[in-house]
Amino acid sequence: MLTPARISLGVVDDHPAFRTGLLTSFSAAGFRQLAAVGSTEELGALRPDVVLCDLEFPADCRQGRDAVEFVASLGCLVIAFSHLATADAQLDSLAAGARGFVPKSEDPQVFCRAVTTVANGGHWIDPALAGRLLRDSGLRPLARQEIGRPETDLLRALAQGDALDEYERRAGLPPGGGSALLTRILDAGRRRRRMVLPSAREYQIIELVGRRGSRSRDAAAELHIGESTLKTHLESIRDKYVQTRTGVLPSITPREAARRWAEELDGHRTDG
Known part of the structure; x- marks a missing residue:
């Protein structure tokens, strides 16, 4: 050690x-x-x-x-x-x-x-973070079930304040078994979140519409795309924002989602 x-x-x-x-x-x-x-x-x-x-x-x-x-x-x-x-x-x-x-x-x-x-x-992973991981896995599961009973049981135990080695002994896991489960949990969470990251084009639109407040017509012209294409990208940004933020209603407008995302990228937004 x-x-x-x-x-x-x-x-x-x-x-x-x-x-x-x-x-x-x-x-x-x-x-x-x-x-x-x-x-x-x-x-x-x-x-x-x-x-x-x-x-x-x-x-x-x-x-x-x-x-x-x-x-x-x-x-x-x-x-x-x-x-x-x-x-x-x-x-x-x-x-x-x-x-x-x-x-x-x-x-x-x-x-x-x-x-x-x-x-x-x-x-x-402290109890508060374990609780967030547990809640997130339930809110946004992967298409394939990659977080099963052993993983959720571990997160529940950690969220309640149990030490990892305590849980391993109680669950009959070998030394390191809890860490292996945590690795699976974090890998699944990484895949789940990367599935809904903005594309390079969407980051450009977040910059123009969300941060600069450009009108759709002006943003589309600067990116050399049609306004209908811009609208499709904005809707995708809104959908991804909703999927990766707890407590955000699907009724949020695409432009507002782009604005909030821009604020988060700037480090100004702390709610949510």
């Missing part, structure tokens, strides 16, 4: 005071290989074993799902953290490759335990 002294750790957060405080806590806990930067763009050649990555950054930086996906693409194990992230943003971070999520308000000792767990091949 990797001890803190053998784990290299990176922290990506644009608030210097928080970075400094967190690094001080990790140093006191015995972590020796530490690095901290203000954005994913500043990681450069750094390749820590585990990276704690905030989900909120200025608009000119990668943020949310994109930040996590980039750090994971470097070969680092990622734990997302945030103060304002919605339930959907937390699930999106898991879909992007994060192996867990820690609320920014948590005690530093929780961050230390999370990093050690993930560095040793595990996941960090």
